[in-house]
Amino acid sequence: MRHFSGGFATLLYKELLRFWKVSFQTVAAPVLTALLYLLIFSHVLEEHVQVYGSIRYTAFLVPGLVMMSVLQNAFANSSSSLIQSKVTGNIVFVLLPPISYREFFAAYVLAAAIRGIVVGLGVLLVTVWFVQLPYRNPLWILAFALAGGAILGALGVIAGIWADKFDQLAAFQNFLIMPLTFLSGVFYSIHSLPAFWQEVSRFNPVFYMIDGFRYGFFGVSDVSPWTSLAVVGGCFVVLTGFTLWLLKIGYKLRA
Amino acid sequence: MIPAIRVEQVAKRFGPVQALAGVDLVVEQGEFFGLLGPNGAGKTTLISALAGLVRPDSGRLEVMGRDVVQDYRAARRLLGVVPQELVFDPFFTVRETLEIQSGYFGIRNNDAWIDEIIDNLDLRAKAHVNMRALSGGMKRRVLVAQALVHRPPVIVLDEPTAGVDVELRQGLWQFVRRLNRDGHTVVLTTHYLEEAESLCGRIAMLKQGRIVALDTTDNLLRSFSGHSLRVRLAPGGRLPPSLLARLSEEKDGFHAFRLDSFQEVTSILDALRATGCNIEDMEFGKPDLEEVFVSVMQKETA
Numbered sequence: 298m299r300h301f302s303g304g305f306a307t308l309l310y311k312e313l314l315r316f317w318k319v320s321f322q323t324v325a326a327p328v329l330t331a332l333l334y335l336l337i338f339s340h341v342l343e344e345h346v347q348v349y350g351s352i353r354y355t356a357f358l359v360p361g362l363v364m365m366s367v368l369q370n371a372f373a374n375s376s377s378s379l380i381q382s383k384v385t386g387n388i389v390f391v392l393l394p395p396i397s398y399r400e401f402f403a404a405y406v407l408a409a410a411i412r413g414i415v416v417g418l419g420v421l422l423v424t425v426w427f428v429q430l431p432y433r434n435p436l437w438i439l440a441f442a443l444a445g446g447a448i449l450g451a452l453g454v455i456a457g458i459w460a461d462k463f464d465q466l467a468a469f470q471n472f473l474i475m476p477l478t479f480l481s482g483v484f485y486s487i488h489s490l491p492a493f494w495q496e497v498s499r500f501n502p503v504f505y506m507i508d509g510f511r512y513g514f515f516g517v518s519d520v521s522p523w524t525s526l527a528v529v530g531g532c533f534v535v536l537t538g539f540t541l542w543l544l545k546i547g548y549k550l551r552a
Numbered sequence: 553m554i555p556a557i558r559v560e561q562v563a564k565r566f567g568p569v570q571a572l573a574g575v576d577l578v579v580e581q582g583e584f585f586g587l588l589g590p591n592g593a594g595k596t597t598l599i600s601a602l603a604g605l606v607r608p609d610s611g612r613l614e615v616m617g618r619d620v621v622q623d624y625r626a627a628r629r630l631l632g633v634v635p636q637e638l639v640f641d642p643f644f645t646v647r648e649t650l651e652i653q654s655g656y657f658g659i660r661n662n663d664a665w666i667d668e669i670i671d672n673l674d675l676r677a678k679a680h681v682n683m684r685a686l687s688g689g690m691k692r693r694v695l696v697a698q699a700l701v702h703r704p705p706v707i708v709l710d711e712p713t714a715g716v717d718v719e720l721r722q723g724l725w726q727f728v729r730r731l732n733r734d735g736h737t738v739v740l741t742t743h744y745l746e747e748a749e750s751l752c753g754r755i756a757m758l759k760q761g762r763i764v765a766l767d768t769t770d771n772l773l774r775s776f777s778g779h780s781l782r783v784r785l786a787p788g789g790r791l792p793p794s795l796l797a798r799l800s801e802e803k804d805g806f807h808a809f810r811l812d813s814f815q816e817v818t819s820i821l822d823a824l825r826a827t828g829c830n831i832e833d834m835e836f837g838k839p840d841l842e843e844v845f846v847s848v849m850q851k852e853t854a
């Protein structure tokens with residue numbers, strides 16, 4: 298592979314080292330956040346809600362929280378790394394070497410997905426004490442975690458390149474990423490929503506990531522996992538294409 | 553021999569600013585080359601275009617015969633750039649920074665060379681210190697080190713001595729001179745003209761994105777500056793008409809005469825003695841680059 302010649306491996310390693318060195322903020326903190334959600338929502342709703350007939354609400358909630366953590370942290374990783382490098386100017390260290398735009402993309406996105414999955418594993422680990430999950434189909438779990446992490450990692454690359462200031466990045470996060478993840482069925486099955494909002498949810502790609510991910514645990518879901526995989530795969534292809542194009546023309550990176 | 557750097561008709565505009573307005577330049581291998589010009593002249597833009605950080609609107613650039621766009625992998629391996637801005641990655645130590653930079657160029661097991669750079673730039677005591685904790689001058693040294701990790705044959709330093717103390721400056725020049733003696737081509741921008749004068753064999757002066765002077769340092773000094781004799785006369789003394797015609801400058805009570813050869817000193821002094829003038833003070837002026845710089849820039853404004 299001429300295109301992945303050392304520069305890629307090092308950039309990936311650097312991106313992993315970057316979050317690992319501050320893992321208290323980048324891993325422990327989001328795991329704690331997810332745990333708080335779990336404690337509060339399961340306490341309030343456990344007695345009142347049953348999903349898919351027989352599944353306890355807490356069991357239903359955990360995969361949603363795991364996936365939400367994967368997605369949000371994947372986005373946070375690539376976007377914050379890039380904007381920090383741009384604002385401080387040290388992005389030149391990556392732009393001066395013979396690293397192709399494909400290697401650049403692959404390293405940032407893969408590192409983001411890995412950070413997301415590490416946090417997701419952390420959430421799974423701390424919730425072991427609350428609920429036993431069936432893990433019906435681990436391949437689906439892995440596929441959706443990877444694809445979701447990669448998609449949000451790519452979105453993070455776009456946001457990190459586009460934003461000139463930290464508050465622009467925060468706007469991207471607050472007005473796009475947060476609503477998409479919160480309104481995606483993390484906390485509820487969309488079948489419990491009124492018909493109109495069920496329809497609206499079907500336009501949210503994150504809904505398919507979470508639904509497919511949940512299917513891997515329970516073998517039940519709101520839509521077929523194949524449909525979810527198709528939607529998620531389609532999103533990945535489109536976003537990858539767009540991000541690669543931005544990197545190729547050097548948008549906001551090479552003047 | 554393939555030139556170390558070839559710049560052909562490179563133009564670059566940032567909105568209303570024409571940062572580069574058709575620059576042509578060839579730097580041969582092994583040269584120590586100076587790129588001078590006032591703030592905003594386009595020096596950094598030219599260097600950035602060479603490094604692929606800026607995409608020129610037109611024209612082309614090559615490093616050791618490799619096109620910086622078409623053949624960017626080869627071109628970037630052949631080039632080491634010390635950026636003007638003092639940038640660093642606060643997540644890493646000095647040594648980690650250098651190892652990572654090495655890896656970006658696909659070089660593993662570069663420890664021996666990294667050690668050598670660290671020693672030469674006097675960074676040994678700071679090797680395992682986080683970048684954040686370094687002083688400005690130390691960070692500058694790391695930037696120089698980073699530009700050298702892949703042993704590039706062509707090294708470009710964009711104001712490497714801004715904000716750097718005398719000791720490091722001398723240490724840095726000693727190191728860079730040695731690299732140059734070992735065959736590396738060195739291109740330097742600086743606002744310290746004495747530095748450029750003593751280091752650079754050839755100099756280009758840039759103004760508003762154009763090269764306005766390009767020659768060997770010696771030729772530039774000869775054509776725009778030179779030796780001069782400056783005399784201050786005792787009160788009441790007046791220059792004879794023969795000398796008035798030769799006067800090149802009058803400043804701080806001194807009369808300055810440009811010398812094309814030292815033989816002229818005798819004739820000037822003879823003429824003064826003939827009119828009975830007493831000399832109160834006398835000094836020689838050496839050619840200097842600052843004078844060249846000022847007159848080149850003024851000429852271009854006119």
Ligand SMILES: Nc1ncnc2c1ncn2[C@@H]1O[C@H](COP(=O)(O)OP(=O)(O)OP(=O)(O)O)[C@@H](O)[C@H]1O
Binds near residue numbers: 569571589591594596
């Ligand atoms: N990214 C950019 N966006 C807009 N304008 C720019 C950009 N980079 C440079 N310029 C403008 O281009 C011109 C040339 O700038 P450049 O940095 O090349 O000058 P310089 O010769 O390096 O100056 P200095 O000695 O101050 O470093 C300036 O007018 C500058 O404002």
Ligand SMILES: [Mg+2]
Binds near residue numbers: 595596597710
């Ligand atoms: Mg500059």
